Amino acid sequence: MNKRAFSAPGKALLVGGYLVLDPKYQSYVVALSSRMHSVVQFKESEQFKVKVLSAQFDNDTWEYLVEKDEQENFIPKEINGKNNPFVEKTIFNVLNYFKHASKDTKYDVSIEIFSDSGFHSKDESVTKSNDKKTFNFHKKTITKVPKTGLGSSACLVTVLTSALTSVYLGDEFDVKNESVLSLVHNLAQVAHCQAQGKVGSGFDVAAATFGSILYQRFSPDLINELPNIKEVKTDYSESLYKLGKDTNWNFTHKRIHLPKGLKLVMGDVKSGSETTKMVAKVKKWYQDNLPRSEEVYHKINQGNIKFIESLDTLNKTKDTTLIDQIDNKDIESDVLLEARAAIEQIRENFRIITKEGDVDVEPLVQTELLNNVLNQSGVLTAMIPGAGGYDAIAIIVTENCEIQKSNDEIFEKVTFLDLKQEDLGILEEHPDYYENLL
Numbered sequence: 001m002n003k004r005a006f007s008a009p010g011k012a013l014l015v016g017g018y019l020v021l022d023p024k025y026q027s028y029v030v031a032l033s034s035r036m037h038s039v040v041q042f043k044e045s046e047q048f049k050v051k052v053l054s055a056q057f058d059n060d061t062w063e064y065l066v067e068k069d070e071q072e073n074f075i076p077k078e079i080n081g082k083n084n085p086f087v088e089k090t091i092f093n094v095l096n097y098f099k100h101a102s103k104d105t106k107y108d109v110s111i112e113i114f115s116d117s118g119f120h121s122k123d124e125s126v127t128k129s130n131d132k133k134t135f136n137f138h139k140k141t142i143t144k145v146p147k148t149g150l151g152s153s154a155c156l157v158t159v160l161t162s163a164l165t166s167v168y169l170g171d172e173f174d175v176k177n178e179s180v181l182s183l184v185h186n187l188a189q190v191a192h193c194q195a196q197g198k199v200g201s202g203f204d205v206a207a208a209t210f211g212s213i214l215y216q217r218f219s220p221d222l223i224n225e226l227p228n229i230k231e232v233k234t235d236y237s238e239s240l241y242k243l244g245k246d247t248n249w250n251f252t253h254k255r256i257h258l259p260k261g262l263k264l265v266m267g268d269v270k271s272g273s274e275t276t277k278m279v280a281k282v283k284k285w286y287q288d289n290l291p292r293s294e295e296v297y298h299k300i301n302q303g304n305i306k307f308i309e310s311l312d313t314l315n316k317t318k319d320t321t322l323i324d325q326i327d328n329k330d331i332e333s334d335v336l337l338e339a340r341a342a343i344e345q346i347r348e349n350f351r352i353i354t355k356e357g358d359v360d361v362e363p364l365v366q367t368e369l370l371n372n373v374l375n376q377s378g379v380l381t382a383m384i385p386g387a388g389g390y391d392a393i394a395i396i397v398t399e400n401c402e403i404q405k406s407n408d409e410i411f412e413k414v415t416f417l418d419l420k421q422e423d424l425g426i427l428e429e430h431p432d433y434y435e436n437l438l
């Protein structure tokens, strides 16, 4: 049996929350060292089967027999009554994409999923390790273990899409090849949207695939226009093939990385904010308050662009005093002041939405926490990532700063996550590194 392994990173949307839903706005998405992994093995078989095992979550297993409908579309059917829409939609899309190329070849595919500790609360878990990797094992099924907000479903879909696509493409499946990444991205976006039952901005799947990026979304119509095979009797694979391979998705995913000497620190505050509800409330506030709401968005976008530009300037600067200025709480340089002011402008306008839209994008407790964080030495700036709410804070600090070890009472409710910014998205991993975890 062939055996290969892949991983994809979690994400933090540092700037661009809400605005990123509109293709006209840019966002700054950081990929994280917390990764989801897939280990795939397959052989040709009489019966088409895909089995996915997520041993860390009480040995969760989903086993699909793949059948064909009247239109010859591949339909995965779970045989033990277990439901995982993200797994099911990924299998559905990858298999139908390759339907024509694969002719009638049937496979018996087995995929193991591994998830780094950053994605879920570690409470009540035990660690298992070998000399390469350590993973947390939970007593509960995946849906019962609290998440930290790094985008577990997007990573799962991306590594599963990689695993299944590698079955079909064999040696041509090279994650260093941009067209391979594009194909995985396109199929993973489709599967993720279908599993979520909505077309989000897709920044999480894009970061899982391409790594840390400036992101501007694709048009939601690309996915909305795919046929719904429950309603229309049609060959789904034909439309999907065009969308996966021959369509220009027209989105931006330009590589970025944090400036030298700086690092990202993420703090988990308290899970509980529901992104979907917050997005609905913010959209309602926007519609009810036009044209002023557009001005608020405009100011947030100005802040986003100023932040992106100042990080770009910092990436190019030769000024060696800047890190000391941050460490000594003596920030004088224009570019550092600009980066700080940009985030302040974004936060100020998010607070307007918070108040007027009655939606906790930057609730008072988070404002107080972030303002305290800004007074610590070594801190360039700090923000609420993504949709905001009570979930998390993101802090950009100097490499020497050890804020995550601080005993200051302002961090009483903050659990710092053991992760860092990473440049790359999907990686090929060594399949043996996941064996004999004890």
Ligand SMILES: Nc1ncnc2c1ncn2[C@@H]1O[C@H](COP(=O)(O)OP(=O)(O)O)[C@@H](O)[C@H]1O
Binding pocket: 054, 057, 084, 085, 086, 113, 114, 115, 142, 143, 147, 149, 150, 151, 152, 153, 154, 156
């Ligand atoms: N390690 C994993 N193994 C299997 N399924 C997973 C794993 N991680 C995430 N999932 C799937 O993703 C779902 C969580 O998705 P969602 O609620 O959108 O959270 P997130 O914001 O982290 O993406 C889980 O219920 C499960 O279906």
Ligand SMILES: C[C@@](O)(CCOP(=O)(O)OP(=O)(O)O)CC(=O)O
Binding pocket: 012, 013, 016, 017, 018, 019, 020, 021, 149, 150, 151, 200, 201, 202, 203, 204, 275, 279, 385, 386, 387, 388
């Ligand atoms: C509001 C948003 O722009 C960003 C949400 O970012 P989060 O990082 O909070 O996302 P979840 O992991 O889905 O909870 C919605 C979107 O872009 O789809």
